[in-house]
Amino acid sequence: MTETVLLNAAWVVPVRPRGTVFEQHSVVIERGRITALLPTKVAQSRFQGVREVNLGHHVLLPGLINMHTHSPMTLLRGYADDRDMQSWLREDIWPLEARFVSPEFVADGSRLAIVEMIRAGTTCFNENYFFPDAIAAAADSAGMRACIGLPIIEMSTAWAETVDDCFARGMQLAESYASHSRLQFSLAPHAPYTVGDPTLERIATYSATQQMPVHMHLLETAWEVQQSLEQYGKSPLERLDANGLLDERLLAVHMTQLESSDIETLAQHHVNIVHCPESNLKLASGICPLVELLEAGINLCIGTDGAASNNDLDLLAEARAAALLAKGISNDATQPDAFTTLEMLTINAAHALGIEDTVGSIEADKAADLVALDLNQARTLPVHDVVSAIIYSAASAQFSDVWVAGRRLMKGGSLCTLDEADVLARAVNWGRRIAAGRTVA
Amino acid sequence: MTETVLLNAAWVVPVRPRGTVFEQHSVVIERGRITALLPTKVAQSRFQGVREVNLGHHVLLPGLINMHTHSPMTLLRGYADDRDMQSWLREDIWPLEARFVSPEFVADGSRLAIVEMIRAGTTCFNENYFFPDAIAAAADSAGMRACIGLPIIEMSTAWAETVDDCFARGMQLAESYASHSRLQFSLAPHAPYTVGDPTLERIATYSATQQMPVHMHLLETAWEVQQSLEQYGKSPLERLDANGLLDERLLAVHMTQLESSDIETLAQHHVNIVHCPESNLKLASGICPLVELLEAGINLCIGTDGAASNNDLDLLAEARAAALLAKGISNDATQPDAFTTLEMLTINAAHALGIEDTVGSIEADKAADLVALDLNQARTLPVHDVVSAIIYSAASAQFSDVWVAGRRLMKGGSLCTLDEADVLARAVNWGRRIAAGRTVA
Numbered sequence: 001m002t003e004t005v006l007l008n009a010a011w012v013v014p015v016r017p018r019g020t021v022f023e024q025h026s027v028v029i030e031r032g033r034i035t036a037l038l039p040t041k042v043a044q045s046r047f048q049g050v051r052e053v054n055l056g057h058h059v060l061l062p063g064l065i066n067m068h069t070h071s072p073m074t075l076l077r078g079y080a081d082d083r084d085m086q087s088w089l090r091e092d093i094w095p096l097e098a099r100f101v102s103p104e105f106v107a108d109g110s111r112l113a114i115v116e117m118i119r120a121g122t123t124c125f126n127e128n129y130f131f132p133d134a135i136a137a138a139a140d141s142a143g144m145r146a147c148i149g150l151p152i153i154e155m156s157t158a159w160a161e162t163v164d165d166c167f168a169r170g171m172q173l174a175e176s177y178a179s180h181s182r183l184q185f186s187l188a189p190h191a192p193y194t195v196g197d198p199t200l201e202r203i204a205t206y207s208a209t210q211q212m213p214v215h216m217h218l219l220e221t222a223w224e225v226q227q228s229l230e231q232y233g234k235s236p237l238e239r240l241d242a243n244g245l246l247d248e249r250l251l252a253v254h255m256t257q258l259e260s261s262d263i264e265t266l267a268q269h270h271v272n273i274v275h276c277p278e279s280n281l282k283l284a285s286g287i288c289p290l291v292e293l294l295e296a297g298i299n300l301c302i303g304t305d306g307a308a309s310n311n312d313l314d315l316l317a318e319a320r321a322a323a324l325l326a327k328g329i330s331n332d333a334t335q336p337d338a339f340t341t342l343e344m345l346t347i348n349a350a351h352a353l354g355i356e357d358t359v360g361s362i363e364a365d366k367a368a369d370l371v372a373l374d375l376n377q378a379r380t381l382p383v384h385d386v387v388s389a390i391i392y393s394a395a396s397a398q399f400s401d402v403w404v405a406g407r408r409l410m411k412g413g414s415l416c417t418l419d420e421a422d423v424l425a426r427a428v429n430w431g432r433r434i435a436a437g438r439t440v441a
Numbered sequence: 442m443t444e445t446v447l448l449n450a451a452w453v454v455p456v457r458p459r460g461t462v463f464e465q466h467s468v469v470i471e472r473g474r475i476t477a478l479l480p481t482k483v484a485q486s487r488f489q490g491v492r493e494v495n496l497g498h499h500v501l502l503p504g505l506i507n508m509h510t511h512s513p514m515t516l517l518r519g520y521a522d523d524r525d526m527q528s529w530l531r532e533d534i535w536p537l538e539a540r541f542v543s544p545e546f547v548a549d550g551s552r553l554a555i556v557e558m559i560r561a562g563t564t565c566f567n568e569n570y571f572f573p574d575a576i577a578a579a580a581d582s583a584g585m586r587a588c589i590g591l592p593i594i595e596m597s598t599a600w601a602e603t604v605d606d607c608f609a610r611g612m613q614l615a616e617s618y619a620s621h622s623r624l625q626f627s628l629a630p631h632a633p634y635t636v637g638d639p640t641l642e643r644i645a646t647y648s649a650t651q652q653m654p655v656h657m658h659l660l661e662t663a664w665e666v667q668q669s670l671e672q673y674g675k676s677p678l679e680r681l682d683a684n685g686l687l688d689e690r691l692l693a694v695h696m697t698q699l700e701s702s703d704i705e706t707l708a709q710h711h712v713n714i715v716h717c718p719e720s721n722l723k724l725a726s727g728i729c730p731l732v733e734l735l736e737a738g739i740n741l742c743i744g745t746d747g748a749a750s751n752n753d754l755d756l757l758a759e760a761r762a763a764a765l766l767a768k769g770i771s772n773d774a775t776q777p778d779a780f781t782t783l784e785m786l787t788i789n790a791a792h793a794l795g796i797e798d799t800v801g802s803i804e805a806d807k808a809a810d811l812v813a814l815d816l817n818q819a820r821t822l823p824v825h826d827v828v829s830a831i832i833y834s835a836a837s838a839q840f841s842d843v844w845v846a847g848r849r850l851m852k853g854g855s856l857c858t859l860d861e862a863d864v865l866a867r868a869v870n871w872g873r874r875i876a877a878g879r880t881v882a
Contacts, residue, residue, distance in 0.1 A: 074819075074822075075823060076825075077821075077822070077823065077825065077830075077834060078823075078824070078825045078826045078829035078830050078833060078834060079825040079826070081778070081779060081826065081829045081833060082768075082774060082775050082776075082778040082779065083774055083775065084773075084774040084775070085774070088774075112819055112822065115819040116819040116820050119819060119820075278765055280769065281765035281766060281768055281769030282764075282765050282768055282769075282774065282833070283768075283774050284768045284769060284771070284772050284773055284774035286769075287769055287770075307834075310833075311829065311830075311833040311834040312820050312833075312834050312836075313820075314820070314836070317758065321762065321765070323723075324719055324722035324723050324762070325722060325766070325769075327523075327722055327723055327724075327725045328721065328722030328723075328725060328727075328728055328766075329728075330725070331725050332525075332725055333523060333524055333525040333526070333529075333723065333724050333725035334523050334524065334525070335523075337522070337523040338522060338523065376865060376869075377865070378515075378553055378556040378557040378560060378861070378864070378865065378868075379557050379560075379753050379754075379755070380518075381515075381518070381553065381865055381868035381869060381872065382516060382518065382519075382868045382869055382871055382872025382873075382875070383519070383872060384517075384518065384519045384520040384872060384875065384876065385519045385520070385522065388519035388522045388752065389518075389519050392519060392522060392723070392751075392752040392753075393518060393519060393748075393752040393753050395753075395755070395836060395837065395838055396836065397836055397838035420819070423819070424817060424818070424819065424822055427819075427822035427823045428817075428822060428823055430823055431822065431823025431824060431825060432823075434823070434825065435825065
């Protein structure tokens with residue numbers, strides 16, 4: 001990672017400046033950081049004798065950022081489908097989690113997710129699950145960048161018995177990684193219906209003093225809004241506002257139940273919204289009004305959600321679903337355009353996580369979090385418009401190479417930091433264990 | 442194709458009987474037809490010394506059937522995006538087609554589409570484009586099964602100057618393939634706004650006498666309905682009914698503008714509906730009410746539409762989009778379930794094309810149109826439910842092997858009947874020619 005490397009690509013889409021596409025350009029990496037973006041001929045004459053990676057059929061992009069997932073839930077992928085959200089959660093997922101979730105489950109599920117995400121061009125993920133220590137360790141050893149949620153839920157779980165335990169264990173974990181260059185932490189209250197007001201207020205205080213993002217499921221279903229009105233006499237957004245949580249550190253996930261007045265409030269408070277269209281559709285939760293949110297100037301990002309409700313971690317496909325769905329439900333084929341969609345996967349996500357100075361675009365002095373997508377395949381030819389090819393045509397299987405902070409995590413389709421065969425074998429084994437558990441139950 | 446072959450798979454999903462999944466089973470192929478589906482151990486003892494193909498991590502399925510596409514439009518993929526349907530068609534696509542469409546364009550574009558479709562597990566496609574002779578030749582030499590539309594449009598095109606020419610050239614082509622085992626033909630009137638009543642009536646007569654399907658864009662946009670009311674004083678459906686076209690041979694594509702009374706009419710007349718969710722969303726045309734149509738007992742199929750409006754020919758991803766969108770807009774996460782979605786890709790499509798006795802399921806005496814999907818990848822592990830893995834998790838890149846009528850079109854990810862490098866090189870070249878044309882224009 002200390003050597004200088006030239007990545008020579010057929011196309012580079014740096015995301016910033018907006019809308020630019022460079023042909024036959026090179027990204028220069030030195031000590032894990034991007035130091036220049038130059039025409040390949042210029043770069044080759046300026047940096048003679050350095051190592052070069054030729055990506056002659058590829059577009060080089062900033063690494064994609066998955067803004068909402070529960071990595072270990074890969075092990076529950078396809079366990080229960082075609083159910084509405086509350087039945088799915090209460091009758092299928094929660095009982096299964098109570099039975100199986102352990103540090104070993106979380107470590108194996110996280111590695112499975114990381115394999116899938118690297119293969120899908122993802123360099124950073126915004127996570128929320130139990131045993132965040134095991135997730136952080138998996139991300140660290142795989143070389144991924146991540147924002148690890150410290151789960152807060154007012155139910156006894158295998159990770160923490162009480163809310164006090166949630167804070168204590170979470171803060172201890174965050175401190176243990178305090179100087180880490182790739183891992184950061186968020187406070188992750190589960191949802192309005194599982195976290196009370198005193199806890200929300202406490203989270204607001206921690207978030208302000210520690211400058212930590214707050215990562216929360218919010219306005220996911222009509223049921224959630226109704227439940228809040230019944231229990232608290234307030235909507236979930238009113239509760240968050242009353243407890244001081246509506247600000248630029250909030251990563252509000254789902255947001256399918258929005259009134260026009262809510263959108264103004266969210267814009268005024270610079271709240272970030274994470275749209276998970278496939279999970280919302282699959283659980284029939286509702287549809288986040290992406291075009292209205294964009295028009296209100298809200299910072300929008302995209303997440304896959306966990307594999308149990310998606311059922312994959314394919315962020316490029318998720319972005320395509322987001323763009324197509326937004327056009328369809330707004331009756332306006334012009335919004336969002338392909339480039340705006342790409343921003344949601346990159347620079348908008350970096351902004352939401354507070355790491356816009358480090359990642360999210362290909363610019364000098366940023367970390368070399370880069371992904372190469374091979375466009376010389378039937379599915380993406382001919383290339384009339386490279387951004388259209390990325391957003392509307394490419395399959396995630398076309399990602400060939402991935403770098404995080406200059407370290408190569410995938411090389412020509414082979415993973416460099418994980419024993420993939422072992423990860424897959426463990427997943428198969430968990431499938432058997434869970435199936436045996438289901439039979440017994 | 443005359444030898445006996447055993448395909449030994451970890452799972453077989455034959456589609457018929459409904460809902461069945463077999464583990465460690467073998468499909469026996471003899472003379473291009475399926476002759477048995479047996480436990481692998483039984484098959485191996487009964488058929489000793491025959492060639493075996495081991496698909497130890499795979500699920501074997503009936504080949505997928507893409508029920509609406511314009512194959513040559515792969516060459517226009519990504520040429521114009523983020524535009525509404527009528528502007529896209531009139532300002533971008535039609536002028537470009539007038540300039541470039543030729544037998545050479547159609548042959549090269551068809552082969553590009555066929556490469557993409559075979560790689561995506563597609564064994565049969567329902568086509569509509571100019572120069573159907575070139576498409577038929579491409580499908581024939583690649584070994585694909587297809588229903589080739591004979592285009593009928595009341596505009597002068599490079600293929601035919603008048604409607605009379607459309608019929609004459611079309612019928613001549615259909616006759617030249619009359620005894621072909623893999624190719625059939627449909628009458629393909631473009632849309633209600635480009636075909637008048639006398640032509641519709643003539644199509645109905647031909648369809649009845651020749652027993653040919655009628656493949657038509659229908660109720661795609663609100664504009665189309667309005668235009669019909671203004672010009673004819675009737676809705677498009679009323680016009681088709683008046684001209685005798687509402688029957689079991691009609692393949693009605695899109696159908697986003699349906700009233701409840703229309704759904705009853707369509708069900709009574711056994712009209713087949715082809716849902717193209719991604720194209721409809723991307724062009725903001727409207728949304729086909731899949732759940733209501735299923736509940737009415739209508740035979741539903743799925744098409745990708747052309748790559749210019751999709752922008753890929755990935756039928757599995759299209760099916761996932763169809764299922765997720767239907768759940769989301771109906772507020773019912775239970776419909777359609779994964780198996781019902783798989784039926785739309787296989788047996789329902791075979792029924793619509795009138796070839797249900799030949800393809801659409803893995804049953805004795807049907808043609809060996811089969812596809813193998815490798816599930817031993819991060820994205821589809823663990824396999825808690827194999828049909829869920831196919832519909833909700835798998836990427837089309839996981840298709841490894843494809844057979845049509847027992848002939849292998851893809852073997853372990855390599856195409857057997859096409860020179861893929863040549864097909865891709867020609868696509869790149871068309872990209873250059875079209876870009877140069879745009880600059881000049």
